[in-house]
Amino acid sequence: MKRLPPFEAATKFVQTNFPTCQGALLAGSVTRGEETSTSDLDIVIFDSHVPSSYRQSLIECEWPIEVFVHNLHSYQHFFQEDYKRARPCMQRMVAEGLVLKDEGVLAAIKKEAVEMLEKGPERWSPQTIIMKRYFLTDALDDFIGSEKREEDICIANTLAELIHEFVLRTNGQWIGASKWIIRSLRQFNPIFATQYIQAFDAFYQQGEKQLIVVLVDEILEPYGGKLFQGFSIGK
Known part of the structure; x- marks a missing residue:
């Protein structure tokens, strides 16, 4: 019918x-x-x-x-x-x-x-940006150091979420979930969205990590780059 x-x-x-x-x-x-x-x-x-x-x-x-x-x-x-x-x-x-x-x-x-x-959403405070920089750095270091494909996949999934969130929230944009991750990125910046897709596609298909590493470095650079030394919560 x-x-x-x-x-x-x-x-x-x-x-x-x-x-x-x-x-x-x-x-x-x-x-x-x-x-x-x-x-x-x-x-x-x-x-x-x-x-x-x-x-x-x-x-x-x-x-x-x-x-x-x-x-x-x-x-x-x-x-x-x-x-x-x-x-x-x-x-x-x-x-x-x-x-x-x-x-x-x-x-x-x-x-x-x-x-x-x-x-748009509430702007992130400088303290929130510092915390998010640290979490991105931590996940990226795990990704670079991992030698197990099954763990690589899980870490890449985490990075995909963190990258999209960092880019959109630091620019005062709404974030998404599932299919709305890429839709939200495209609405904000189609060029970056294409770069994002290419980076993760290269990893999932060929196991190539470098494009994701470069992507994280590029989005963190305007905010001081990767962060580990001196980071603290609750001290």
């Missing part, structure tokens, strides 16, 4: 399951034209009758659906939590979401989301 198009399926889902809600949005990859064969429908619901936020996964209208349900105030907690961790998942869904239903509540909520996205 051929399934309904995304917007039509999402509208039907809201009408059936949340008929009294004040607002609903369709978000995620299907709204950006980036869906794959495994994509789901991300649907955000705003319903004043819901006592607290919840998330649910289900299959309806031949689609896997992730529904994020909030009342007219509880979503703000998630905005703040995403702001603190510098990963604006909720803000992006709301800002980019296509309106499925609106009884006059969505304009203000979307405005909040857009303003937070444009503002």
Whole structure:
């Protein structure tokens, strides 16, 4: 059985399951034209009758659906939590979401989301940058010294996370997780994102470490380079 198009399926889902809600949005990859064969429908619901936020996964209208349900105030907690961790998942869904239903509540909520996205995350303090320099240095030294392929892979994964975080946060940008790591890097600096991909691709395919070593050295250099001697926490 051929399934309904995304917007039509999402509208039907809201009408059936949340008929009294004040607002609903369709978000995620299907709204950006980036869906794959495994994509789901991300649907955000705003319903004043819901006592607290919840998330649910289900299959309806031949689609896997992730529904994020909030009342007219509880979503703000998630905005703040995403702001603190510098990963604006909720803000992006709301800002980019296509309106499925609106009884006059969505304009203000979307405005909040857009303003937070444009503002960016809280800037790292000099002390935080020092700490992050040390952690990057420590991971890189482990990577250079490791002689076991299975350990190399795990350390490289750690470096991939740390590098993306350092570059984006020191430049006042939002970070990502999973596929949003490279998406966030591309949004900030496509040239660096390509360099990042090439460095890790060379390691994963040929075991070549040097491009990752150079990458770390380059991003740390403006902040004083690698850091080990004299680093302390809690002294």
